[in-house]
Amino acid sequence: MSLRTPLSSVRGRGSAKFGTEDYWLQRVTAVALVPLTVVFILAIVMVVGAPYERAHALLGSPFVAIPFAAVVIAGVLHMRIGMQVIIEDYTPSDAWKILFVLLNNFFSALVALAILWAVAKLSFGV
Amino acid sequence: MSTQAKAGNGVERPLSPHLFIYAPSWTMVMSVVHRGTGAALYFGTLLLAAWLIAAASGPAAYDWAQWAFGTWIGRLVLFGYTWALVCHWLGGIRFLIWDMILGFGPERRLLALGTWVLSGVFTILIWIVGYMVK
Numbered sequence: 529m530s531l532r533t534p535l536s537s538v539r540g541r542g543s544a545k546f547g548t549e550d551y552w553l554q555r556v557t558a559v560a561l562v563p564l565t566v567v568f569i570l571a572i573v574m575v576v577g578a579p580y581e582r583a584h585a586l587l588g589s590p591f592v593a594i595p596f597a598a599v600v601i602a603g604v605l606h607m608r609i610g611m612q613v614i615i616e617d618y619t620p621s622d623a624w625k626i627l628f629v630l631l632n633n634f635f636s637a638l639v640a641l642a643i644l645w646a647v648a649k650l651s652f653g654v
Numbered sequence: 655m656s657t658q659a660k661a662g663n664g665v666e667r668p669l670s671p672h673l674f675i676y677a678p679s680w681t682m683v684m685s686v687v688h689r690g691t692g693a694a695l696y697f698g699t700l701l702l703a704a705w706l707i708a709a710a711s712g713p714a715a716y717d718w719a720q721w722a723f724g725t726w727i728g729r730l731v732l733f734g735y736t737w738a739l740v741c742h743w744l745g746g747i748r749f750l751i752w753d754m755i756l757g758f759g760p761e762r763r764l765l766a767l768g769t770w771v772l773s774g775v776f777t778i779l780i781w782i783v784g785y786m787v788k
Contacts, residue, residue, distance in 0.1 A: 567706055607692070
């Protein structure tokens with residue numbers, strides 16, 4: 529049984545019911561990213577000055593590719609929620625808010641797919 | 655800044671006063687910096703995607719990416735990206751500490767300032783190690 533009055537449910541949309549889930553996922557991914565970021569930075573520092581063959585071999589090795597995939601998955605989930613909070617805080621009208629939240633979802637998905645594609649190709653590709 | 659929020663149904667509702675009525679403090683500054691670095695890292699993922707796609711695409715693309723990131727402006731952007739990452743990482747740990755309801759005493763200022771100072775120190779150390787390995 530809902531405690532909202534019929535008038536209130538007609539007038540407003542109420543909460544989206546994702547608040548707790550987003551709050552929790554933001555913290556779970558944050559905790560995961562604490563060690564993952566360290567591994568990520570170490571890997572980048574190792575790869576960045578290397579010639580192509582060595583860089584390719586390092587990036588395709590499981591010791592780099594798996595942490596990279598983990599960083600991207602946790603990172604993109606984390607940044608999607610973070611950016612949505614920023615959009616919700618500063619966008620004045622509902623139309624823009626819906627548009628920006630939508631674009632945020634598309635951007636996040638695209639970045640994740642692009643990086644995962646590259647990591648997969650570096651690992652298994654020809 | 656308007657003190658009235660337009661809800662979806664067009665009803666004007668009062669907003670609680672925020673940000674501008676408070677005297678600035680380090681915890682507030684670092685909260686704003688955390689949001690700023692987070693937003694920067696959001697768009698910075700494009701750099702990582704571009705670099706990895708270049709590495710996956712072959713030697714020519716990789717060499718081009720290495721050249722682009724190696725220019726002085728490329729290095730400046732990467733240095734900023736490193737700092738944003740380290741600062742957001744440290745700030746995130748600070749917020750996780752506060753999430754456990756710890757560190758709300760006078761040490762909260764030290765935690766906020768520590769993020770600021772350590773992020774600079776770590777960033778420089780990472781770059782020194784990077785150049786040494788290279």
